[in-house]
Amino acid sequence: MKTYKKLFLGLSFVFAGILFMAFTLPQDKKMGGPWEIPAKYKTMKNTFKDDASLLKVGKMLFSKHCKSCHGGKGEANGPKAKSMKTGIRSFKDAEFQAQSDGVLYYQSFIGRDEMPNYEKKIADEEDRWAVINYIRTLK
Amino acid sequence: MRNKIFTLSCLLVFAFGSVLAQETETEKAIDKPVRSPFESGYLIDNQTTVIQPVNTLEFAIQHKFGSFENGSSDLFGLYAAGANIRLGLNYVVANNVQVGIGVTKERMTTDFNAKWTILEQTRNNTVPLALALYGNIAIDGRDKDQLNPFDESQTEYEFSNRLSSFAQVIVGRKISDVVSLQAGVSFSHYNLIDYGNYHDKVGVHLNGRFKVTPQGSIIFNFDAPLDLDYLDSAKNYNNPEPNFSLGYEISTSTHAFQIYAGNSNGLIQQDIMVNNTTNVLNDGFINIKKYMIGFTITRLWNF
Numbered sequence: 001m002k003t004y005k006k007l008f009l010g011l012s013f014v015f016a017g018i019l020f021m022a023f024t025l026p027q028d029k030k031m032g033g034p035w036e037i038p039a040k041y042k043t044m045k046n047t048f049k050d051d052a053s054l055l056k057v058g059k060m061l062f063s064k065h066c067k068s069c070h071g072g073k074g075e076a077n078g079p080k081a082k083s084m085k086t087g088i089r090s091f092k093d094a095e096f097q098a099q100s101d102g103v104l105y106y107q108s109f110i111g112r113d114e115m116p117n118y119e120k121k122i123a124d125e126e127d128r129w130a131v132i133n134y135i136r137t138l139k
Numbered sequence: 140m141r142n143k144i145f146t147l148s149c150l151l152v153f154a155f156g157s158v159l160a161q162e163t164e165t166e167k168a169i170d171k172p173v174r175s176p177f178e179s180g181y182l183i184d185n186q187t188t189v190i191q192p193v194n195t196l197e198f199a200i201q202h203k204f205g206s207f208e209n210g211s212s213d214l215f216g217l218y219a220a221g222a223n224i225r226l227g228l229n230y231v232v233a234n235n236v237q238v239g240i241g242v243t244k245e246r247m248t249t250d251f252n253a254k255w256t257i258l259e260q261t262r263n264n265t266v267p268l269a270l271a272l273y274g275n276i277a278i279d280g281r282d283k284d285q286l287n288p289f290d291e292s293q294t295e296y297e298f299s300n301r302l303s304s305f306a307q308v309i310v311g312r313k314i315s316d317v318v319s320l321q322a323g324v325s326f327s328h329y330n331l332i333d334y335g336n337y338h339d340k341v342g343v344h345l346n347g348r349f350k351v352t353p354q355g356s357i358i359f360n361f362d363a364p365l366d367l368d369y370l371d372s373a374k375n376y377n378n379p380e381p382n383f384s385l386g387y388e389i390s391t392s393t394h395a396f397q398i399y400a401g402n403s404n405g406l407i408q409q410d411i412m413v414n415n416t417t418n419v420l421n422d423g424f425i426n427i428k429k430y431m432i433g434f435t436i437t438r439l440w441n442f
Contacts, residue, residue, distance in 0.1 A: 056316070057174065063353035065392040120441035121392060123192055124171065 029087035032113065037106050044102030048129040058134025061127060065118060066108075074138035086114050091138040104132050172259035176269060176313035177321075179395035179437045180229065180237065180254070182346050183360040183384045184406055187321060188269035188311040190235045190256050194442040199227040199241070203404050203433035206417075216431050225406040235259070243406050247280035250407050260312055269311040276304045277407055286331065300331040305409040307344070320347040327364075327409035335376055340364045342412045348388065356388045358397060364412045382411045383419045384433070397435040404431060 048054055063072075069084065071077040074091030081088050089096050099107075109118045109128055122128050177187040181199055191197060205219020213219045227241030227250075235256040242249050252275035260269045279286065279301040286300055304327070311321035323344035332338055346360035366378040386399025402419055405411035417429040 060174075060316075060353050064390060068391060120192055120195075126171075127174070 029085070031087040031089065032115075035103070035107060035112070037103050041102045041106035041110075042100065044100075044105055046101035046105075046129050046132060048126055048133065049101070051130075051133070054126070054130035054133055055137065057127060058130035058132075061122060061131050062134050065121060066131070074135065084114050091135055097136070097139055101129075101132055101136075104135060105129075108132065108135070170261040170263045170265040173262055173313045176260065176311055176319045177348060178356070178388060178390035179397075179435075181395070181397070181435050181437055182321070182348070182358060183386055183397060183399050183401065183435060184382075184403075184411060184433070185323075185344060185346055185360050185362070185408065186254060186271070186273045186307070186309065188256050188259075188271040188309050190237045190254060190271075191231050191439060192441065193231050193234055195231045196440045196442065197227075197229040197231075197237075197239075198438045198440075199225070199229070200436045201225040201227070201406050201433070202435075203401070203406065204431050206404075206429050206431045207400075208428040221404070223404050223406050229254075241407070243277075243410075245405065245410060248277050248407060248410075249280055250275045250277040252276075267312065269309075269313075271309045271311070272307070273309060274304070274306040275407065275409075276302060277409065278302060303327070303329040303409045303413075305407070305412070307408070309344070317350045318347065321345070325362075325408065325412065327412040329409065329413055332413070336413055337376060337379070340379065340409075340412045341367055354390055356390075358386050358388045358399065360384045360399075360401070362403075362408075362411055364415075377416075379413055380415050380417055381419050382415055386433075393439045395435075395437045399433055399435075400430045401433060402426060402430050 062070075066074075067078055069076075069078045069080045069088060070091065071081065076088035076090045091097070105128065107115065108131060109122065111117045118128075122131065175189070177189045180187055180189050180191065180197060181201075184201065184203075201224065203223045205213065205216035205221050207215045209216070209219065223243065223245045225241050225243040227239055229237050229239035229252075231237045237254045239252045239254075240250070241252065252273065254271060254273045256269060256271040258266050258268065258270040260266055283296050286296070305325060307323050307325035309321055309323040311319065313319045321344070325342045325344060327340045327342065329336070329338055342362055342364045344360075344362050346358070348356040348358045350356045360383070362382040364379045364381065380402070382401060382403035382405075384399045384401030384403075386397055386401075388395060388397045390396070402417045403411045403415040405414060418426045420426055421429075
């Protein structure tokens with residue numbers, strides 16, 4: 001009888017543990033570590049910074065390529081965000097926006113791990129900066 | 140002397156070649172091609188002038204269900220027999236050149252196709268229109284005894300009886316960020332046809348999209364086989380019916396989803412142009428009972 005009790009107690013602990021983890025895991029997603037940005041990108045200049053006509057293009061490309069994970073307003077709440085192993089940072093973060101355009105360029109188009117490379121999908125340099133310019137409006 | 144002339148002409152060719160190359164480069168820098176006039180190489184059951192970047196593999200899934208005519212008894216054709224399916228793979232081998240292969244359920248067809256976009260519309264109208272050529276050769280893969288059982292003049296089986304082809308010139312223009320339109324002329328040919336059908340058919344095409352959200356567009360396609368007597372001696376045959384479809388497209392980074400309703404169940408174009416007997420209109424109204432739901436999904440991989 002005692003063995004059953006022990007077994008039951010043990011199982012309840014396991015079950016409680018699973019239940020507990022089920023609720024905590026999603027919030028506990030690991031954020032990716034610091035990015036290693038090559039010097040070339042750190043100093044890269046946004047040659048289309050003042051081109052307001054590109055915002056429309058940037059929005060269009062953002063909707064097509066980025067929204068499904070990063071969310072419509074860059075708040076990391078796109079439908080695919082939940083299934084990622086790595087946490088996604090909100091574009092509204094002051095820390096995120098404090099990064100230079102070149103750094104954002106590297107993160108957006110070269111990527112790493114779960115953030116895919118977009119160099120082939122968004123091949124035109126002007127289009128890439130249009131996306132960066134649009135991300136800057138999501139503060 | 141000969142040698143000198145040869146060397147001189149070689150030099151001239153190289154000199155002009157490099158001058159020309161530079162010109163195109165500067166032109167490109169000034170006037171780039173317009174951004175995505177269409178989201179995919181497919182538009183419903185037709186082609187667009189769009190070809191993906193070099194080394195892109197495109198997988199296409201095309202499906203047409205049965206017609207609406209039996210109403211709710213077969214869930215408006217979704218449970219109906221006679222659905223048609225095509226699976227296709229296209230690969231972009233060079234800038235604006237694509238080759239592909241596909242298999243279709245109807246007539247157990249295998250098709251080999253190629254598309255070449257000769258001109259892309261540019262942003263500042265240096266080139267105002269896009270121009271593309273599309274062609275395919277298809278092989279009817281059914282059993283020998285199922286090939287055209289009605290044609291008595293055909294006594295001996297030949298492999299060429301299985302072949303059909305389609306060639307099309309497409310002209311397109313992205314009129315605004317919202318509206319893109321295409322027009323085309325095509326020639327379809329079947330080596331062996333069912334009795335009462337045409338061997339050759341010239342057709343015209345009109346299709347387009349109307350963007351309603353950044354990722355969503357209303358799309359339509361219209362194919363009209365022309366009744367040109369001089370092309371075929373069989374004057375008393377009924378001309379095939381036009382094909383009309385209306386649908387909605389959702390595009391993402393790597394996919395395009397198009398769902399539509401149309402009145403032809405063909406999935407390769409020569410089949411649509413030669414074998415469609417369903418009317419678009421019935422007494423001036425859309426012949427809705429004969430329409431069917433279809434979808435096209437494309438998935439891209441970049442290499």
